[in-house]
Amino acid sequence: MANHNVKIKISDGSEFALDRLAYAWIDAKECVNCGVCREYCPVEAISEQQREVCRICPGCATKPGLTFDEMSTVSAEHACTIGCPLGISPQGYINLIKAGMYEEAYKLIWEKTPFPAVLGYVCHHPCEAECKRGLLIDEPIKIRALKKYLSTVLPLPKQNEYPVVNEETVAIIGAGPAGLSAAHDLAQLGYEVTVFDAANEAGGMLIRGIPMFRLPREIVRHEVDALERGGINFEFGKFIGPKQMENLLEEYDAVLVATGTPKAKLLKIEGWGLEGIYSAVDFMERFNTDSELWRHPGQEFVENGEIVIIGCGSVGIDAARAAVRYGAKNVTVVCMECGDQIPAHDWEVEEALKEGVVIMDGWKPIRFIGEQPKLSGVEIIQAEDLTKDENGNITCKTIPGTERIIKADMVIEAIGQKADEVWDAYGNSDKVFFAGDIQSNDVSVVNAMAAGKYAALQIDGMLQGGQLKDPMGLRTIHKAPIEEKIYPATRLKNKFHPTPSLDIEDRINSSEEVELVLNDTEALAEVNRCLECGYQHVDSDKCIGCGICQKVCPKGGVIKMIRVEKEAEQK
Numbered sequence: 114m115a116n117h118n119v120k121i122k123i124s125d126g127s128e129f130a131l132d133r134l135a136y137a138w139i140d141a142k143e144c145v146n147c148g149v150c151r152e153y154c155p156v157e158a159i160s161e162q163q164r165e166v167c168r169i170c171p172g173c174a175t176k177p178g179l180t181f182d183e184m185s186t187v188s189a190e191h192a193c194t195i196g197c198p199l200g201i202s203p204q205g206y207i208n209l210i211k212a213g214m215y216e217e218a219y220k221l222i223w224e225k226t227p228f229p230a231v232l233g234y235v236c237h238h239p240c241e242a243e244c245k246r247g248l249l250i251d252e253p254i255k256i257r258a259l260k261k262y263l264s265t266v267l268p269l270p271k272q273n274e275y276p277v278v279n280e281e282t283v284a285i286i287g288a289g290p291a292g293l294s295a296a297h298d299l300a301q302l303g304y305e306v307t308v309f310d311a312a313n314e315a316g317g318m319l320i321r322g323i324p325m326f327r328l329p330r331e332i333v334r335h336e337v338d339a340l341e342r343g344g345i346n347f348e349f350g351k352f353i354g355p356k357q358m359e360n361l362l363e364e365y366d367a368v369l370v371a372t373g374t375p376k377a378k379l380l381k382i383e384g385w386g387l388e389g390i391y392s393a394v395d396f397m398e399r400f401n402t403d404s405e406l407w408r409h410p411g412q413e414f415v416e417n418g419e420i421v422i423i424g425c426g427s428v429g430i431d432a433a434r435a436a437v438r439y440g441a442k443n444v445t446v447v448c449m450e451c452g453d454q455i456p457a458h459d460w461e462v463e464e465a466l467k468e469g470v471v472i473m474d475g476w477k478p479i480r481f482i483g484e485q486p487k488l489s490g491v492e493i494i495q496a497e498d499l500t501k502d503e504n505g506n507i508t509c510k511t512i513p514g515t516e517r518i519i520k521a522d523m524v525i526e527a528i529g530q531k532a533d534e535v536w537d538a539y540g541n542s543d544k545v546f547f548a549g550d551i552q553s554n555d556v557s558v559v560n561a562m563a564a565g566k567y568a569a570l571q572i573d574g575m576l577q578g579g580q581l582k583d584p585m586g587l588r589t590i591h592k593a594p595i596e597e598k599i600y601p602a603t604r605l606k607n608k609f610h611p612t613p614s615l616d617i618e619d620r621i622n623s624s625e626e627v628e629l630v631l632n633d634t635e636a637l638a639e640v641n642r643c644l645e646c647g648y649q650h651v652d653s654d655k656c657i658g659c660g661i662c663q664k665v666c667p668k669g670g671v672i673k674m675i676r677v678e679k680e681a682e683q684k
């Protein structure tokens with residue numbers, strides 16, 4: 114029986130007793146584990162429970178059987194809800210889609226990021242690596258594909274104006290994923306935000322870096338428009354250097370630098386000045402905007418030529434696949450890493466191989482070859498004992514006698530990017546914040562967005578004098594009681610189907626998007642595969658009975674307020 118009195122702890126650490134009339138109770142069977150109630154609960158009375166997935170019998174699922182302890186540990190330590198760097202609950206939107214509540218599902222994602230659709234196309238889906246179905250039964254739920262499906266079935270999402278409730282204003286330099294995510298979060302917090310970018314439109318790497326066959330441009334523009342309609346100010350064609358920065362610092366209460374890493378690192382080995390050597394940054398910008406960007410005027414892509422890409426990260430693989438679409442005869446990626454060390458994601462490498470790209474892993478380029486002025490090949494040597502430092506710089510040994518020359522009409526260097534050093538001068542300023550690639554070597558879209566989100570919190574903390582609450586820190590999970598256990602035998606009938614994709618012939622002759630959108634039947638089959646691993650639980654000893662959780666719950670009919678005096682009859 115729950116008590117009338119609960120103790121409340123306030124920010125200075127002191128406690129007082131509150132006489133409450135009711136407490137909240139969540140129906141675990143109906144809860145979709147979106148986590149909204151937990152985020153709004155003022156006294157942190159709500160926590161996430163994760164059900165165990167039984168994996169004792171070896172033949173029960175395609176993944177191997179586990180001992181009781183192993184099963185218990187994996188079940189308790191993994192969940193899609195802790196895999197998303199933005200703190201979005203995949204179980205939440207998957208099951209809102211299942212309930213036909215598309216707008217609620219979209220809103221659940223949109224409150225954390227202004228780019229639900231963009232992420233449906235390009236997120237590297239770390240949540241899927243945490244999916245318990247994938248870890249314990251067969252294949253993970255296609256979470257990213259479902260996000261993409263959601264963005265295509267909805268009509269234009271409603272965009273309310275962001276409320277401006279704070280006096281302070283914030284300037285953001287850079288309209289890429291980090292800057293725009295920060296803009297969205299700061300605008301949601303009530304700040305007037307102005308985003309500056311040297312380009313003529315917003316998107317940054319989403320427009321200029323990622324190829325169209327992975328992310329159609331209209332998807333980015335559609336979601337950027339929503340930011341503008343919501344009231345975020347944009348100033349395009351505005352280069353911000355030290356002089357302009359001084360003006361911004363006078364005019365705005367905080368400045369966020371989210372300019373990314375626009376400068377390519379270059380491999381200046383012997384022969385580097387020959388014509389035909391480009392950076393992947395230039396090459397991808399050219400591919401994506403179809404503009405003349407070569408450093409050597411008059412040079413064009415050699416159709417039916419031999420193209421060598423140096424570097425096998427995501428950018429290198431994108432460049433290789435773009436070269437295939439440009440009409441190259443052969444595309445070879447050379448990298449020092451081998452096998453699992455290759456930094457691109459497995460599925461990126463797989464798609465490139467399907468499109469005819471050759472990967473030479475474990476080779477180091479040592480010389481560009483050609484007759485002035487034109488490049489004709491690259492000399493490479495086998496590498497071993499490779500190590501990488503925290504900045505991504507590689508050192509390795511080479512094996513004498515293994516040198517060989519590969520033909521190259523064009524070389525595209527994709528060995529990394531760096532930030533503009535001009536920002537180093539602002540590293541110690543209280544008013545200047547940094548987010549995205551400029552801060553780290555991580556070039557993934559979702560991590561750049563997460564960095565923007567974190568920077569928005571830092572700025573809010575500085576402007577309001579509040580304490581920084583890391584949103585990911587709130588996503589802790591607890592083991593649900595044993596009676597909630599999930600048995601795979603009851604769920605296996607929902608079979609996994611691979612995501613549909615464009616035929617190889619069709620892809621290499623166009624810039625059409627490779628991964629296709631799930632149709633209604635495929636999406637329904639996929640949401641039905643979800644094990645519904647988690648749910649939220651209210652600690653009735655902490656709940657003050659305010660009822661906020663019931664008001665914010667997007668599902669409806671999940672949370673009941675139990676009157677303290679009559680709890681037996683109400684329940």
Ligand code: SF4
Pocket residue numbers: 192193194203204207243244245246247254256642643644645646647
């Ligand atoms: S089965 Fe569903 S709830 Fe469980 S981890 Fe995977 S997506 Fe999340």
Ligand code: SF4
Pocket residue numbers: 139143144145146147148149150151648649665666667668669671672
């Ligand atoms: S009770 Fe409602 S708001 Fe809370 S996690 Fe469940 S569905 Fe979401």
